[in-house]
Amino acid sequence: MTTPEPAPSGAIYDLGYQGYEGPRLGRLYALWSLYLLSVRNAFGIGRGALPKVLAFGLVLFAFTPAVVTLIVGAVVPAEDFQVFAPKDYYGLIQFILVIFVAAIASDLVGNDRRSRTLALYFSRPIERDDYALAKIAALSSSLVALTVLPQLVMFAGNALGAANSLDWARDNADDVPRFVASGLILCVTFGGLGILIASYAERRAFALISVVAIFFISLPVVGIIISEIDSDQVRWALFLSPLHVVEGSTAYIFDAIPEVDEFSRRGDPIAQVAWADFPSYVWPLASLAWAAIASAIVVRRFRGSI
Amino acid sequence: MALIETAGLTKRYSAVTALDGLTLEVEPGIVGLVGPNGAGKSTLIKILLGLVGATSGSAEVLGLDAAREGLKVRERVGYMPEHDCLPPDQSATNFVIHMARMSGIPPSHARERAAEVLRHVGLFEERYRHVGGYSTGMKQRVKLAQALVHDPELLFLDEPTNGLDPQGRDEMLDLVARTGNEFGISIIMSSHLLSEIERVCDGLIVIESGALMRTGRIAELTDETAVLAVEVEWDADRLAALLTDRGLDVQALGRTVEVASAGGADGVHDTILDAVVTLELPLVRLERRRRTLEELFQPATETTAETPGDDA
Numbered sequence: 001m002t003t004p005e006p007a008p009s010g011a012i013y014d015l016g017y018q019g020y021e022g023p024r025l026g027r028l029y030a031l032w033s034l035y036l037l038s039v040r041n042a043f044g045i046g047r048g049a050l051p052k053v054l055a056f057g058l059v060l061f062a063f064t065p066a067v068v069t070l071i072v073g074a075v076v077p078a079e080d081f082q083v084f085a086p087k088d089y090y091g092l093i094q095f096i097l098v099i100f101v102a103a104i105a106s107d108l109v110g111n112d113r114r115s116r117t118l119a120l121y122f123s124r125p126i127e128r129d130d131y132a133l134a135k136i137a138a139l140s141s142s143l144v145a146l147t148v149l150p151q152l153v154m155f156a157g158n159a160l161g162a163a164n165s166l167d168w169a170r171d172n173a174d175d176v177p178r179f180v181a182s183g184l185i186l187c188v189t190f191g192g193l194g195i196l197i198a199s200y201a202e203r204r205a206f207a208l209i210s211v212v213a214i215f216f217i218s219l220p221v222v223g224i225i226i227s228e229i230d231s232d233q234v235r236w237a238l239f240l241s242p243l244h245v246v247e248g249s250t251a252y253i254f255d256a257i258p259e260v261d262e263f264s265r266r267g268d269p270i271a272q273v274a275w276a277d278f279p280s281y282v283w284p285l286a287s288l289a290w291a292a293i294a295s296a297i298v299v300r301r302f303r304g305s306i
Numbered sequence: 307m308a309l310i311e312t313a314g315l316t317k318r319y320s321a322v323t324a325l326d327g328l329t330l331e332v333e334p335g336i337v338g339l340v341g342p343n344g345a346g347k348s349t350l351i352k353i354l355l356g357l358v359g360a361t362s363g364s365a366e367v368l369g370l371d372a373a374r375e376g377l378k379v380r381e382r383v384g385y386m387p388e389h390d391c392l393p394p395d396q397s398a399t400n401f402v403i404h405m406a407r408m409s410g411i412p413p414s415h416a417r418e419r420a421a422e423v424l425r426h427v428g429l430f431e432e433r434y435r436h437v438g439g440y441s442t443g444m445k446q447r448v449k450l451a452q453a454l455v456h457d458p459e460l461l462f463l464d465e466p467t468n469g470l471d472p473q474g475r476d477e478m479l480d481l482v483a484r485t486g487n488e489f490g491i492s493i494i495m496s497s498h499l500l501s502e503i504e505r506v507c508d509g510l511i512v513i514e515s516g517a518l519m520r521t522g523r524i525a526e527l528t529d530e531t532a533v534l535a536v537e538v539e540w541d542a543d544r545l546a547a548l549l550t551d552r553g554l555d556v557q558a559l560g561r562t563v564e565v566a567s568a569g570g571a572d573g574v575h576d577t578i579l580d581a582v583v584t585l586e587l588p589l590v591r592l593e594r595r596r597r598t599l600e601e602l603f604q605p606a607t608e609t610t611a612e613t614p615g616d617d618a
Contacts, residue, residue, distance in 0.1 A: 017426055019457050022412065023412060024381060024409070024411065024456070025411075030408045030495055033407035034408060048395065115392060116391045121392050121408065122357055122529040124405070125380045127377070161535075208585055304605055
């Protein structure tokens, strides 16, 4: 054999084009793929180091109350003693959840828009509504890792740490459907709102600030309106604050709406919710309504693009 | 079966009519879509992809109604937009795999197909790097790869050579030609450069202001205005004068005399040969000259320029 001449780049690999005869799985599979990629992106998987650090750092923070409860529970052996109770958990990590939504939502919908990759998605066998809903589903289910998951860990840890694990689990079994249901409602509400805001804020920084602002400005503004304006009608303003609504929803599901007293009106969000004196089942419904309205607007937004 | 069939296709936006009763039938092959900016090329492609509804009229792609069966159309069609459309923070490989899955290709096949098409468009080791660091030429290749990855029957390429240097342009056109000719994938390629269309396409659609100006095989279009080129060693002027005397439409260009031969009548050949013999000129060449597309459009452009008012 003579010395091999270096083949011109490409020629040696060129085995000719082959068609594809295999299965084509259609719309639902395409959507599932989009959803999976979006969830992976949310946690920075397949992306750089920074998105990973950010996402997993926030997850870590969201687990902190659970971890603290378990450690204290291990050190201080006392039945029925919990540093943080399941009903309070989501309220405690509210800030972390909003930051997570703010940081991730813009990546999920803004990146495709900024790089104009949307045109490629829409030339695929999916509908534009599908795209919008897959993104909301991705953000909402990513939030499960920061809400329901730490609750589950805390529940399991508490049970294992109890003198009689089975008894403890049986006594507290009611908590599980409660923190799952209230957590899921929270996730879809935050997910829908986050994608909604991010799909209107073109720039990443602007999206981030808008999400934080809308959650955390509506909270004190509505709080002040309730406490300072001397009219019963202002109670309707509570529906404009997503954090009031979500807290009301969780409190209703845990049957933990507090008694109303003279300080309620000027108290924390949950006291104000109690003061408003709506039938308490409206809170989860209002929360889901927020999610539904946000989703509908997002869908409209994407129908109009490209 | 026709690749694409439209009938009275009209699209009006609030103030603009993008397509105005467009009726056309496109046969399989590589077809150029030509027209000035705003002629309705992009709107046509979007309607054919089922992304935009027509105001009236109908459009069928691969025998499917684009308006009602957009999903099925998009499963069998690939689209490469004119503009940038790649996420900078993903590798070409991952992105093309993802786009294959978005077209319904199962994961393991998606990986194979992505490797296959990236190799086909000429991306090798660099396909593992983030797209953000690619040159325009490499980006165009990835854009083509993602349009091909699900092995479509029809490809829409919107200005595939946009932004490329002459060499990149050549390579892209070769790729387009190979994709069409060797793999049997039909292609609709829009371009504003007729020379590109002429080089790779065998069919042509010309639209202007949303209406069809011309359509057909490029060979036929260039043939219909064919002229006879007569090259002689010297005295081309005298030959031109004699031919004019004998009632032919003649133009002398250096040593060549171009004779219009409408209808390709045999008499013209005889007249020319007769004249050459009479003048005792040494004949170098007598052949039909195909006109280039550019020449073909010369009169059309002039007519447009004369049209008063530009209300498009």
